[in-house]
Amino acid sequence: MKKFIFNTLILFLLSVFGGGSVVAQVDFSLHLGGSMPLGSYASSQCVHEVGGGNVAWNTESSNQAGAGLGIGLGWKVRINMPVVKGLGIIITGDYHYSYPSRDVKDYVAWKNTYDNNLFTSAGMSGVETIFEVPSYRNIPIILGFDYERTIAKGISVYGEIGAGLNFFKPTRFESSISYTTPTEDSYIYQEYMTTMNYETTTSFSFQIGAGIKLSKYFSLGLHYYNLGYQRLKGNGSITSMYDDVYNADRIGFQGETLNPSMLVLKAGYHF
Numbered sequence: 001m002k003k004f005i006f007n008t009l010i011l012f013l014l015s016v017f018g019g020g021s022v023v024a025q026v027d028f029s030l031h032l033g034g035s036m037p038l039g040s041y042a043s044s045q046c047v048h049e050v051g052g053g054n055v056a057w058n059t060e061s062s063n064q065a066g067a068g069l070g071i072g073l074g075w076k077v078r079i080n081m082p083v084v085k086g087l088g089i090i091i092t093g094d095y096h097y098s099y100p101s102r103d104v105k106d107y108v109a110w111k112n113t114y115d116n117n118l119f120t121s122a123g124m125s126g127v128e129t130i131f132e133v134p135s136y137r138n139i140p141i142i143l144g145f146d147y148e149r150t151i152a153k154g155i156s157v158y159g160e161i162g163a164g165l166n167f168f169k170p171t172r173f174e175s176s177i178s179y180t181t182p183t184e185d186s187y188i189y190q191e192y193m194t195t196m197n198y199e200t201t202t203s204f205s206f207q208i209g210a211g212i213k214l215s216k217y218f219s220l221g222l223h224y225y226n227l228g229y230q231r232l233k234g235n236g237s238i239t240s241m242y243d244d245v246y247n248a249d250r251i252g253f254q255g256e257t258l259n260p261s262m263l264v265l266k267a268g269y270h271f
Helices: 002-017 102-121
Strands: 026-037 067-080 087-100 125-132 136-152 155-170 173-182 187-198 201-214 218-226 230-242 245-258 261-270
Touching (some): 067 261, 087 102, 087 155, 087 261, 102 125, 102 173, 155 218, 155 230, 201 230, 201 261
Antiparallel strands (some): 026 067, 026 261, 087 136, 125 173, 155 201, 173 187, 187 230, 230 245
């Protein structure tokens, strides 16, 4: 069904913009590359102290995401417009995965060590701590235009611009600690855990890029993506276990608004 809808959309666009000779005017490509976050999406103020500083998943007063370098892959369909030489309609779909920044990773390592040492020094045994923060996933679907110009035999340059929707979903946040407290006769086992599962949100997005196409098969481009304003929200749980007594509370939450934006270097193969 999805394939049928996709093919129908392509044929419709071809019939509108290409006339009777459009079948040979379609270019399909796959892309792989890396991304660098920009602005508040990259910012974080994680300090080595209790509270951790100013990052959206750790405070209610920050739009900083603490995103680091990421990877991405995607596809692009280009439909040539015979009415203007070099001009084409493009439809793109991408998947961008942004890891936590080095600053955030350092804070996570520090906090796990700090919590472990704190409870161990208080006389607890079997201490295990987990503090895992979200990575970020963005899936923009964009419709736009590009322009190609040949500059030498087998070599052309291009520029493109487009807008559409971005689907944003962070991975899970989890914080937990478990330990045993010695008693006169035995010990008491205790465990505390907080998890937050984020919903997928959507927002307006746009991208602009330029690059070079080598022969008819390979391309290399640099693109700027602004993927809209996405509010962190979802549901989670707060659980505890004390001496075999288990308690769990479900929570819904709505947090800060993030603005994923990034530079993406793409290497493409054209079929």
